[in-house]
Amino acid sequence: MGFFQLRSLPGSIWPPVPAPEVSQLWATYRELDRTQWLKPVELEALQLEQLRVLLYHCYHQVPYYRRLLTEADLGAGPLASLDELRRLPLLTRALVQAHSADLQARALPAGMVAGGGSHTSGTNGVPIKVLKTNRDALWWSAFFLRDLEWCGLDPRGRLAAIRLVAMQREDLPQFLEGVTVPFWNKVCESLVEMGPAHVMDVRQDPRRQLSWLRQVDPDYLISLPSNLDVLASLLAESGRRLPRLRAIQAVGEPLPVNVRQRIESSFGVPVKNLYSSTEAGYVASPCPGGHGLHVHAEGVLTEVLDADDRPCQPGQTGRLVFTTLHNFVNPFIRYDILDDVTLAPGPCPCGRGLPLWTHVDGRRHPTLHLPDGRQKSSMGITLGIRQVGGCHQFQIVQRAVDHVLLRVVPDRTWQPDLAERMRQVVHAEFEAPIRVDVEERTCLERPAGGKLRVVVVEIDGRRAA
Numbered sequence: 289m290g291f292f293q294l295r296s297l298p299g300s301i302w303p304p305v306p307a308p309e310v311s312q313l314w315a316t317y318r319e320l321d322r323t324q325w326l327k328p329v330e331l332e333a334l335q336l337e338q339l340r341v342l343l344y345h346c347y348h349q350v351p352y353y354r355r356l357l358t359e360a361d362l363g364a365g366p367l368a369s370l371d372e373l374r375r376l377p378l379l380t381r382a383l384v385q386a387h388s389a390d391l392q393a394r395a396l397p398a399g400m401v402a403g404g405g406s407h408t409s410g411t412n413g414v415p416i417k418v419l420k421t422n423r424d425a426l427w428w429s430a431f432f433l434r435d436l437e438w439c440g441l442d443p444r445g446r447l448a449a450i451r452l453v454a455m456q457r458e459d460l461p462q463f464l465e466g467v468t469v470p471f472w473n474k475v476c477e478s479l480v481e482m483g484p485a486h487v488m489d490v491r492q493d494p495r496r497q498l499s500w501l502r503q504v505d506p507d508y509l510i511s512l513p514s515n516l517d518v519l520a521s522l523l524a525e526s527g528r529r530l531p532r533l534r535a536i537q538a539v540g541e542p543l544p545v546n547v548r549q550r551i552e553s554s555f556g557v558p559v560k561n562l563y564s565s566t567e568a569g570y571v572a573s574p575c576p577g578g579h580g581l582h583v584h585a586e587g588v589l590t591e592v593l594d595a596d597d598r599p600c601q602p603g604q605t606g607r608l609v610f611t612t613l614h615n616f617v618n619p620f621i622r623y624d625i626l627d628d629v630t631l632a633p634g635p636c637p638c639g640r641g642l643p644l645w646t647h648v649d650g651r652r653h654p655t656l657h658l659p660d661g662r663q664k665s666s667m668g669i670t671l672g673i674r675q676v677g678g679c680h681q682f683q684i685v686q687r688a689v690d691h692v693l694l695r696v697v698p699d700r701t702w703q704p705d706l707a708e709r710m711r712q713v714v715h716a717e718f719e720a721p722i723r724v725d726v727e728e729r730t731c732l733e734r735p736a737g738g739k740l741r742v743v744v745v746e747i748d749g750r751r752a753a
C-alpha cells in the first residue's frame with residue numbers, strides 16, 4: 289500500500305491514522321485492494337449478493353422496477369443467478385426520460401442520503417438527470433484513488449485539467465482563463481498528500497490552452513482525446529515539449545488507437561484512458577500491467593451483448609449494458625449506454641480477476657471549425673443547446689465553416705423564440721454571426737451504423753483550416 293502518502297492525525301507518524309471523516313474512505317479503498325485479486329467466479333458471486341439487495345430494494349421502493357420485476361416473474365427475488373437478470377428488459381435513455389419520477393426510490397436504506405442530481409453530457413441528444421447518494425460519493429472517491437494508482441498518477445504532482453468545467457455561461461470567462469485550486473480532489477485531499485490542480489475549460493482556443501500549459505508546467509494532463517489530438521499537432525508544430533510532463537489521462541470520450549499514437553508521440557509520454565459516465569461514475573480503468581481496461585466490478589455489473597442481446601464470447605465486440613450496484617435512489621439496471629466494448633480474449637496476465645476489455649468504441653465530441661480557422665471542442669455548443677431546452681432531442685450539423693444546421697425534435701414546451709436563442713448559442717460558440725438553420729423534425733433518423741451523433745462535422749478539417 290505504498291502508492292499514496294497517507295495523511296495522519298497529529299501525534300501519529302507510524303502507523304498513520306487517517307482523520308475520522310476519511311476513515312470510511314480508506315477502509316473502502318483497502319477493501320478494493322483485496323477484491324481486485326479475487327477470481328472471476330468469486331467476484332460474480334459477490335456481485336450477485338449485492339444485486340439481490342438492490343433488487344429487493346427496487347421491488348419495494350422503485351415503482352418502475354416493481355412493475356418490471358413483476359412482469360418478469362422475478363418478484364422480490366432472490367435471483368438464482370446473474371443470468372436471471374437478463375429477464376429484465378434493457379433501460380434506454382428514452383425510458384429514463386419518460387419514467388424519471390417512477391425510477392426514483394420512495395425511501396432509502398439507513399445511512400444513505402440523497403444528494404443533488406447531475407445531468408449527462410447528452411452526446412446523443414437525450415440528456416438525462418441522475419440522482420445519487422452519499423454512498424455513491426464514497427465509492428466514487430474510492431475508485432478515483434484506485435484509478436490514480438492504476439494509472440501511476442502520483443497526486444503529489446502538479447495537475448492540469450482541460451475539460452468541460454463551466455456549466456453556466458456566466459462562469460465561463462474565469463474558466464477560459466484557467467483557475468488554480470490547491471488539490472486534485474477536495475475529499476481525497478484529507479486522506480492523501482496532494483499537489484495543486486490547474487483547471488481550464490475545454491472551449492478555450494487550443495493555442496491559448498498550449499501557452500497556458502507552458503506556464504503551468506504540469507506533471508500530469510487530463511483532457512478529452514479530441515482536444516488532446518489538436519494540442520498534439522500544435523505541440524509538434526512548435527517543436528517544444530512540456531518538460532515536466534509524465535503522463536496524460538484521456539477522459540470523456542473513446543480513444544482511437546491512431547489518436548493515442550499521435551498524442552503519445554507529440555507529448556512524449558504515455559496516455560492512460562479511463563472509461564466513466566455520469567450514470568455510473570468509474571466503470572473501467574487501465575490495467576496497471578498495460579493489458580487493457582479492467583472493469584470496477586465492485587461498483588458496476590457489466591454485460592457485453594451481441595446483436596441478438598446474447599452475451600458476447602471472449603474476444604468479441606458488443607454493446608455495453610451496465611447495472612449500478614450501489615445507487616439506491618436512482619438505480620440503473622441493464623442500462624444501454626450506447627457504447628461498444630471488446631472483451632479480452634482471456635484472463636489478464638496481471639492476475640486481477642476483474643473483467644478485462646481490450647477496447648472501448650463509443651461516442652466522442654467532434655471538433656468544430658471556426659470561420660477564422662481555429663478549432664474548438666463541440667462540448668460547449670452541445671451544453672448550450674441543451675440548456676435552451678424545448679426539445680426531446682437535437683442534432684448539430686456543421687455544413688461549412690459559416691453554416692450550421694440544427695435539427696430539433698420539439699417537445700410540448702417548444703416555442704419559435706427558442707430557435708432564436710439556439711442561434712445565439714451557435715453565434716457565441718462560433719464567435720461569429722454565421723448562418724444557422726433550425727429545422728423542426730418529428731424524429732431524427734439513425735444512420736446505418738445505428739448510432740445517432742449529436743454533433744456531425746461535414747467539412748474537411750484541412751480544408752477548413
Ligand SMILES: [Zn+2]
Nearest residue numbers: 575579636638
Ligand atoms: Zn490486468
